[in-house]
Amino acid sequence: MSKYTWCLHCETVHLTKSWEQHGKEKGDTIDAVHGLCPNCVAGGFLDGWRWSELVKYNGYPKEPKIGHEYPLYPTDEQKKLLSS
């Protein structure tokens, strides 16, 4: 299990355990298993991506800023800003 999970819906990153906790508190059965985005309540089953995928493709830092927005398709400028 990845330490961080990124949301396809709102493009913010959170601790995976925050997703799990939110899913248990606010979600239905499937959310209790896969979690819910702490920011926008997208379901982790479809919209929760392992942070390591974003690190691999976009060169984002392994330890992201929690709650920060990291676009899936960053411009070169954004890539530069967000990779440090």
Ligand SMILES: [Zn+2]
């Ligand atoms: Zn979200």
